[in-house]
Amino acid sequence: FLLDDEGLIRERELSKIWIFMRFNVSSQSGKNDVLITAALAARQARDRALEEALKNHSMVALYKAVLDHVFLLPLMEMKVNHCTSFRGGQILTQQNLAQPYSFSSEIPLYFGRNLISLEITPIGETEFKEAFHELPDGELLTFFSQALSAYSCIDSGTGVCGTKAFIERALMSSDTAIIERIVDAETGEKHFRSERRIGMADCDVSKGTAISEAGSRGVVIDLGGNLFL
Known part of the structure; x- marks a missing residue:
């Protein structure tokens, strides 16, 4: 931890947050795939928005190609x-x-x-x-x-x-x-x-x-x- 004049208080607060996070993660059952779900949802939402707005296969393909390119x-x-x-x-x-x-x-x-x-x-x-x-x-x-x-x-x-x-x-x-x-x-x-x-x-x-x-x-x-x- 980076301590300053309030370093002790800061460390205690971070410790509370860490304990809270550990409790919540441990209380979940099954596979933790939240990042996978978020990534897939973002891509699906993007593609759906392009298709609804453009309504043209060629334009949708162009937009996807540009957005996916490095x-x-x-x-x-x-x-x-x-x-x-x-x-x-x-x-x-x-x-x-x-x-x-x-x-x-x-x-x-x-x-x-x-x-x-x-x-x-x-x-x-x-x-x-x-x-x-x-x-x-x-x-x-x-x-x-x-x-x-x-x-x-x-x-x-x-x-x-x-x-x-x-x-x-x-x-x-x-x-x-x-x-x-x-x-x-x-x-x-x-x-x-x-x-x-x-x-x-x-x-x-x-x-x-x-x-x-x-x-x-x-x-x-x-x-x-x-x-x-």
Whole structure:
């Protein structure tokens, strides 16, 4: 345990939680397959939602293929929205499809501050083109791109990382819903915290907005709840 001035109390509380968890687990009979059940339920719910919304076999197949692929979704998010989750950014970095870059902000309130962005590499551009250039119907890719443009970014609880243009645009518009989620593309450390944003306007964290390349306004999808705030 990490002890501080309240370390003894903290340790006792954790001990109570541990005893409670052990009691509840031991009281269950049979196989503990809760994680298996949750994983299967999530996949079935996703596929059912796609089928009900799209009602087109080709589009459903495309969506499933992209969502199941190891890096296509975060790569497309970077191409369309200039932003992806920190986890998605890590996948792209590991595949050399995107790389972190250091830059100094040119926005007056943050002028000269060093930030880390995520930029698509030439390899990433090539992979994107090769993944979609053989699609029999170009409208499928257009439709999927429009779906991506409906939101600005998805925060799964570890924050988001974006291009220099995306970060600077959020700073210029004082978009707190996005600013508070921007993390260092290398370490995952938050660039901005509430107490550092003196003089910035508040907004609904669940509905922050940003302008994508397509010019549409989207929402911030918060899948992390209070884990990240």
